[in-house]
Amino acid sequence: MSGTAWCRAADGGVRQLPIGAALTQDAPFLWVHLATNTAKAQAWLRDDAKLSPFTVDALTAAETRPRAEKIGQGAFVNMRGRTEEELDSTDMLASIRIWATKGRVITVSRKRLVALDTVVEQMTAGELRDPGDLIAAFAAAITTDLDPVVADLGDRLDDCEQGLRADRVFELRRIVTRVRAEAITYRRFLSPQRVALERLAALPGDWLAEDDRAHLAAAADSAARMAEEVEAIRERAALMHEALTDLRAEQLDQRSLVIAMVAMVFLPLTFLTGLYGMNVKGLPYAEAPWAFDAIAGACALIAAGIVIWFARRHWFRG
Structure with a gap:
């Protein structure tokens, strides 16, 4: 089973541990990351981590969408972020499933998120002190990583609008169709991700500090801004497609x-x-x-x- 654990001691030091030794540590903050959702991961979550069947199913489900809900004294969060590994063209964002309670976080991902490296660096540097910091770091890293991708969609559409000519109808139609498809895919996850972050920030529990809630709210606001931008790109792409259709009809x-x-x-x-x-x-x-x-x-x-x-x-x- 592929995975890594990080343990933050009382003195602020952070150590990287193998999965087998993670749960034996007596530390203020422990983060375990599983890079798979296979049967072995399910068995470890059920037998070693002692999680409920509902939580295990949520962490290892094949099909997921962004959401957040309270589970016992903790919470389950699912977010979507960009990955450099190959994905289905209709599902362009990989999921990170998070179960958090006071002093402990378990994350599961089938594809390695680009944002994971940023969060690991922050954890190793001792910048993350509790589960709230970790979840807020994931939300911020995912949003920061997606921001230029969404901006690139708008830039590609701007280039199409500036280069609108009768002799480029077929070329521009392919580009606009691709931009529109990507915008629709991102919109599918950005809108519920904003709702999930807002809901998580409002969940009761002493494991989320006020600064964590503020960071989650800021990440939710960024996700909302990107969702609005993606929606605008989708509408612009639809109008551009109509303009290309009219131009072709005029030809x-x-x-x-x-x-x-x-x-x-x-x-x-x-x-x-x-x-x-x-x-x-x-x-x-x-x-x-x-x-x-x-x-x-x-x-x-x-x-x-x-x-x-x-x-x-x-x-x-x-």
Whole structure:
């Protein structure tokens, strides 16, 4: 079973421990992180950590969404953050499941979050003194890591809006569709994550200090800001997609107009040449030596007349 534990002693020193020796430590603050949710992890949580079946199921569930709820004297929190490991295109954020009570925190993740390294550095440096500090650190690190990703979505959409041209319709449509899909995916988790952080900050319990609640509230506010930004990006992407659709429709209309005008020019000429191309007797002036020149001149005059009529009605301007 893959995992690590950190123990903060009364003097403020922090030691890294193997999982097997973690629960034997008598320390003010202990953090155990399991990097898997397999059957071995479930057995350790149930048999060694002595957690309830409900808590074990919550920590090792395959499908999760951000939430926070009180469990006994502690709380269960699930948050989503960015990971560099491969994920499903419809589920772009990995989960970190946290069970916290006074003096002890157990976290479980199947994919390694980018924010985990930041939290581990803070823990090793002795900056995290209790479970509230740890959860607030995770919330802040996840939000800080996601902020530039969300900003990049907006920048990509800005580039599409500035480069909106008829010859880039298909290229821009692919980019806008991708940005919209990512925004929808992030919105699925950012909005409930804001609610979860707000709920966690309001949970009763002496294991959350007032400064921890303030940090959680700040992280919830940042998550709310990002959720609003992602929603704005999604709406902008929808409008951009409509603009691209209109631009494409306008292209087709212009091309159809050109085809229609060409057809209108050649329609009477085709009729005239087809009529005189029939292999029957009795056609007027069929034997006259000047007939071909006359018919060619008539075709030219008809074509010129139709073109002039189109020009006066401003059809060539679309």
